[in-house]
Amino acid sequence: MAGTDRQQQIAAERLNAPVIVLVQPQLGENIGMCARAMLNCNLTELRLVAPRDGWPNEAAVAASSGAARVIDNVRVFPTTAEAVADLQFTLATTARGRDLVKKIHTPQSGTAEIRRRALDMGQKCGILFGPERTGLENDDIARADAILNIPLNPAFSSLNLAQAVLLVSYSWHAQAPESPTVPLAAPAAEGNMAPASKGDVDNLLRHIEEELDSHRFFRSPDMKPTTLRNIVNMFTRMEMTVQDVNTLHGILSALTGKRSWK
Amino acid sequence: MAGTDRQQQIAAERLNAPVIVLVQPQLGENIGMCARAMLNCNLTELRLVAPRDGWPNEAAVAASSGAARVIDNVRVFPTTAEAVADLQFTLATTARGRDLVKKIHTPQSGTAEIRRRALDMGQKCGILFGPERTGLENDDIARADAILNIPLNPAFSSLNLAQAVLLVSYSWHAQAPESPTVPLAAPAAEGNMAPASKGDVDNLLRHIEEELDSHRFFRSPDMKPTTLRNIVNMFTRMEMTVQDVNTLHGILSALTGKRSWK
Numbered sequence: 001m002a003g004t005d006r007q008q009q010i011a012a013e014r015l016n017a018p019v020i021v022l023v024q025p026q027l028g029e030n031i032g033m034c035a036r037a038m039l040n041c042n043l044t045e046l047r048l049v050a051p052r053d054g055w056p057n058e059a060a061v062a063a064s065s066g067a068a069r070v071i072d073n074v075r076v077f078p079t080t081a082e083a084v085a086d087l088q089f090t091l092a093t094t095a096r097g098r099d100l101v102k103k104i105h106t107p108q109s110g111t112a113e114i115r116r117r118a119l120d121m122g123q124k125c126g127i128l129f130g131p132e133r134t135g136l137e138n139d140d141i142a143r144a145d146a147i148l149n150i151p152l153n154p155a156f157s158s159l160n161l162a163q164a165v166l167l168v169s170y171s172w173h174a175q176a177p178e179s180p181t182v183p184l185a186a187p188a189a190e191g192n193m194a195p196a197s198k199g200d201v202d203n204l205l206r207h208i209e210e211e212l213d214s215h216r217f218f219r220s221p222d223m224k225p226t227t228l229r230n231i232v233n234m235f236t237r238m239e240m241t242v243q244d245v246n247t248l249h250g251i252l253s254a255l256t257g258k259r260s261w262k
Numbered sequence: 263m264a265g266t267d268r269q270q271q272i273a274a275e276r277l278n279a280p281v282i283v284l285v286q287p288q289l290g291e292n293i294g295m296c297a298r299a300m301l302n303c304n305l306t307e308l309r310l311v312a313p314r315d316g317w318p319n320e321a322a323v324a325a326s327s328g329a330a331r332v333i334d335n336v337r338v339f340p341t342t343a344e345a346v347a348d349l350q351f352t353l354a355t356t357a358r359g360r361d362l363v364k365k366i367h368t369p370q371s372g373t374a375e376i377r378r379r380a381l382d383m384g385q386k387c388g389i390l391f392g393p394e395r396t397g398l399e400n401d402d403i404a405r406a407d408a409i410l411n412i413p414l415n416p417a418f419s420s421l422n423l424a425q426a427v428l429l430v431s432y433s434w435h436a437q438a439p440e441s442p443t444v445p446l447a448a449p450a451a452e453g454n455m456a457p458a459s460k461g462d463v464d465n466l467l468r469h470i471e472e473e474l475d476s477h478r479f480f481r482s483p484d485m486k487p488t489t490l491r492n493i494v495n496m497f498t499r500m501e502m503t504v505q506d507v508n509t510l511h512g513i514l515s516a517l518t519g520k521r522s523w524k
Contacts, residue, residue: 119353217516254479
């Protein structure tokens with residue numbers, strides 16, 4: 001039946017859909033409008049990092065115009081690292097980050113990359129958006145796999161949060177194959193060769209930082225944040241597999257003479 | 263000068279840009295948000311057909327977030343026919359009109375058609391949007407050259423006026439032949455941010471191997487070639503800059519307590 005086909009198609013698309021992560025959103029109304037924009041585009045998984053006004057939020061519900069499917073399943077995390085811990089590929093939406101050596105995507109190329117990774121490799125992907133006024137912090141940008149920049153009129157480029165989420169979500173949605181059959185994810189890489197989760201990568205980065213601290217790698221406290229961010233960015237670009245993470249833990253243990261790490 | 267080139271490029275793009283026509287818009291706030299979305303995407307020509315609350319409208323100015331270039335040049339017409347009288351090709355944005363024998367465009371294909379007509383044939387084009395609740399009337403749809411339909415989640419497809427204008431405007435803007443905004447990849451890097459030479463990378467890889475050897479990382483000689491190849495591959499994927507290579511030499515020195523390497 002055509003109706004059933006469409007239902008299956010929508011369900012299959014959702015399986016591979018990216019997670020939207022709002023980092024420290026301020027206004028409940030904006031969260032609700034983001035939820036609405038997401039559901040317009042068949043995205044349903046919304047995560048919040050430390051929303052200013054807590055959660056649940058009545059203003060968000062009101063502004064969502066009935067996008068209960070998104071609002072009711074919102075997950076809240078205290079930190080960005082925890083919010084993306086199970087994801088394998090993330091994009092950081094920002095107009096900044098030009099000083100980092102990192103690929104910069106448009107909404108079209110970024111969501112095409114996510115679609116490819118999700119469909120061909122079964123990867124779980126996410127797209128991060130920062131707080132309304134300030135945008136994502138450099139540390140969050142450094143830990144993302146690539147930057148997503150929405151190219152707008154340079155003389156008038158301010159976009160509100162929900163509009164940014166709408167443009168990116170629509171870019172993803174507009175690339176849906178019109179064919180009634182959406183191929184289900186067939187992971188190319190399994191086990192040790194699968195992409196490491198962000199949580200495992202984060203754990204490794206903490207291992208590296210701890211050893212660098214105890215070996216006095218950072219000569220001055222002032223320089224540490226910048227140097228560490230570059231190191232984080234460098235290792236993030238490596239797109240580590242599960243095995244790579246284990247190998248790097250092993251290298252650190254060998255070089256420092258310590259046998260194991262938490 | 264690059265700045266002048268950019269100005270000229272933006273000016274040239276605007277010459278061929280479509281007019282946005284809001285038919286009987288109700289809320290000034292929505293008109294203002296439409297103006298903002300248009301200017302975000304380098305569209306500047308807004309026409310209103312019989313706006314409910316008249317014109318000028320203070321709420322529109324406030325909601326436009328400074329898009330004075332659009333607001334100050336708004337033109338108001340009593341009827342749709344008069345608003346489009348000088349245009350040569352129009353699209354009617356609607357979810358209806360399926361019973362009319364008329365081409366249906368997506369935002370992508372519709373704005374591509376407009377771009378082609380404007381650039382190749384010098385045609386002046388417009389995109390019509392109806393009132394907030396009811397959308398365009400059938401008579402206005404019938405007089406348009408084609409329908410523009412924004413494909414959304416069929417179970418949740420309501421979009422506010424400014425969001426619809428944003429998606430359509432962005433579709434047009436994103437097709438700019440040379441987007442005057444963002445490069446697709448990180449800008450060409452120089453000095454410490456330039457890609458490391460293969461020789462420098464090779465030197466670093468030998469540094470790593472030597473330290474791993476002296477710290478008995480490779481448990482069995484048989485396994486060393488495979489493990490080392492994986493490590494080489496992993497660090498190669500990092501696409502190191504000159505600075506990254508120096509940082510990694512520094513990390514190895516710090517962790518092993520040796521101050522320098524050949």
